[in-house]
Amino acid sequence: MDLSGKSYKAFLERQEALKKQYSPKQAEKQHSKGKLTARERIGLLFDEGTFEEIDAFVTPASQPVEFGKVEITYGDGVIVGHGKVNGRLVFAFAQDFTIMGGSLGYVHAKKIVKIQEMALKMGTPIIGMMDSGGARIQEGVASLSGYASIFHNIIHSSGIIPQLCVIMGPAAGGAVYSPALTDFVFMVNHTSYMFVTGPQVVKEVLNEDVTSDELGGAMVHGSKSGVAHMIYDDEENTIMALKKFLAYLPSNNVENPPAVADDGSTPDINEKLRDIVPDDPNKAYDIKDIIQLIIDKNSFFETAELFAPNLVTGFARLKGKTIGIVANQPKVLAGVLDIDSSTKGARFIRFCDAFNIPILTLEDVPGFLPGKDQEHAGIIRHGAKLLFAYSEATVPRITVIIRKAYGGAFIVMNSKSLGGDFSFAWPTAEIAVMGPDGAVAILYKKELAESKNPAEMKKELVKKYRNKIANPFIADELGYIDEVIDPAVTRKKIISAFSALSNKWVKVPSRKHGNMPL
Numbered sequence: 001m002d003l004s005g006k007s008y009k010a011f012l013e014r015q016e017a018l019k020k021q022y023s024p025k026q027a028e029k030q031h032s033k034g035k036l037t038a039r040e041r042i043g044l045l046f047d048e049g050t051f052e053e054i055d056a057f058v059t060p061a062s063q064p065v066e067f068g069k070v071e072i073t074y075g076d077g078v079i080v081g082h083g084k085v086n087g088r089l090v091f092a093f094a095q096d097f098t099i100m101g102g103s104l105g106y107v108h109a110k111k112i113v114k115i116q117e118m119a120l121k122m123g124t125p126i127i128g129m130m131d132s133g134g135a136r137i138q139e140g141v142a143s144l145s146g147y148a149s150i151f152h153n154i155i156h157s158s159g160i161i162p163q164l165c166v167i168m169g170p171a172a173g174g175a176v177y178s179p180a181l182t183d184f185v186f187m188v189n190h191t192s193y194m195f196v197t198g199p200q201v202v203k204e205v206l207n208e209d210v211t212s213d214e215l216g217g218a219m220v221h222g223s224k225s226g227v228a229h230m231i232y233d234d235e236e237n238t239i240m241a242l243k244k245f246l247a248y249l250p251s252n253n254v255e256n257p258p259a260v261a262d263d264g265s266t267p268d269i270n271e272k273l274r275d276i277v278p279d280d281p282n283k284a285y286d287i288k289d290i291i292q293l294i295i296d297k298n299s300f301f302e303t304a305e306l307f308a309p310n311l312v313t314g315f316a317r318l319k320g321k322t323i324g325i326v327a328n329q330p331k332v333l334a335g336v337l338d339i340d341s342s343t344k345g346a347r348f349i350r351f352c353d354a355f356n357i358p359i360l361t362l363e364d365v366p367g368f369l370p371g372k373d374q375e376h377a378g379i380i381r382h383g384a385k386l387l388f389a390y391s392e393a394t395v396p397r398i399t400v401i402i403r404k405a406y407g408g409a410f411i412v413m414n415s416k417s418l419g420g421d422f423s424f425a426w427p428t429a430e431i432a433v434m435g436p437d438g439a440v441a442i443l444y445k446k447e448l449a450e451s452k453n454p455a456e457m458k459k460e461l462v463k464k465y466r467n468k469i470a471n472p473f474i475a476d477e478l479g480y481i482d483e484v485i486d487p488a489v490t491r492k493k494i495i496s497a498f499s500a501l502s503n504k505w506v507k508v509p510s511r512k513h514g515n516m517p518l
């Protein structure tokens, strides 16, 4: 090649122009808001020297713009490409707010669509780092159609490759559906927000004053709406957490999750497990204390920690292999199942099932939350989602009934009749149609009404019910659970059961798809 020739010179000039496009002033603007630039984010995400950028020189379409102007820049406000994250191939895009507010025009969208298609073809995860004012106003319907193509690709890649999203600035308008359609959403506290209509519209329509953070900040979506699953205080920690998270997941739905070496520091038999559940069945304890004693040391990655904390979900490792954990949390609302925990659990289970991640269920649930609020808001419809998700899941599924397993909640939480593979119970388990108080009140209504000392009579009957019915032994004798186990051997039992299930294969009849109650 002639290195002094015209085309080589043009090549160098273009490289130089691309570098100059990102001025220190632009970077400073991002930094002053506590945000990094798109290039800095890409730099943090990928293993050093592995990122390969695609389409760095594409420019916005030179279509006529009737209103405002489109800046003609290299890359059109989004960096796309592939590289290695912890040594594994990943595709990613990072929107650049310094270029027209990271707004999504026709070309910007085409770049994202291109890597979405490549990630799907290669069977690799895709990560979107969002920092955008949404559809580019000047490009009108072309940018809307760009969003539609992105949504379409996310939906058609769903369950085939993991799709993760990090919100690192605004995500406004219909653009929020792009993250909402992905598997897991990470947000940065105080610098990111998502809403369908912003504070200005809220003021105009409802005459309410609300800040962006109050309306759609990370804490709102992490704890109230459930849109965001993981929240961190700055971008660096968010990206580091995302990299750690990715290590639990397979690259696609035909691979198994990657295994790591188990350092052997969690004992397979641990007598401390016998002391966690209080003697008083109405006393709370922290289910996470049990989780920590049965998984590989420090391997729990909790998802949606702040949303519906009465149900704990997350990934962990057992002898180095990824499992998904779904656990009632007696510490919050006595671990009851309500609308939010049902949808949280259902979505998590479906992710695990799509990506070959075995599920461990730890059960201590008094039932579904009663009351007008829940009934009117559709606990029947939403509870059915959890039922559907468990029953549909074909990955290995093990339950350990720690304490309460009453009524419909016993069925829902991965009972054997719902297709659960192994079901163990601790001696503290209470398996029955309903709790002692309710059962006594219904069965002895007349007798209690006629009793001279109803309180004493009720106490006796509750005691009798506990001894006779609310225990694991009847279910054990009838084969509805597989074994009552000493809590100390729980890890050993689970490891052995998952190992027995490692070649589990279920043939499901062909159909277009089930009709999950949505």
Ligand code: HXC
Binding pocket: 099, 100, 101, 102, 103, 132, 133, 134, 135, 136, 137, 138, 144, 147, 148, 170, 172, 173, 174, 175, 198
């Ligand atoms: C074109 C945009 C833009 C947009 C921001 N900019 N949003 N350009 N289209 N959607 C430009 C601004 O003009 C400005 O350009 C630069 O980006 C930075 O914006 P600022 O407003 O100065 O920044 P800031 O004060 O931080 O406010 C950020 C913001 C605000 C909250 C995102 O810009 C905003 O409200 N934008 C509009 C949000 C929105 O409603 N988008 C449409 C959503 S509807 P200069 O040249 O001054 O630097 C949608 C439909 C999707 O997305 C449909 C899917 C089905």
